[in-house]
Amino acid sequence: VLAYFGLAWEDMTSWGALWDVLQRAVQNPVVLLAAAASVFNAVTDPTTVGVGDSRRALEYKTPNRDE
Numbered sequence: 001v002l003a004y005f006g007l008a009w010e011d012m013t014s015w016g017a018l019w020d021v022l023q024r025a026v027q028n029p030v031v032l033l034a035a036a037a038s039v040f041n042a043v044t045d046p047t048t049v050g051v052g053d054s055r056r057a058l059e060y061k062t063p064n065r066d067e
Contacts, residue, residue: 001025
């Protein structure tokens with residue numbers, strides 16, 4: 001969102017500045033769509049169906065090591 005508006009995290013020096021960016025983002029459909037796609041990609045696992053982890057991933061205690 002900040003990059004779209006040409007801003008950096010360092011520019012968010014007050015609650016007012018942050019609120020202004022959030023308001024501008026909500027009013028812009030391109031930013032909303034990009035944010036929604038980003039959240040969707042962060043939540044879903046392309047190796048399983050749906051948004052959850054596979055049963056195998058939920059049951060193991062330590063990661064499998066490729067040897």
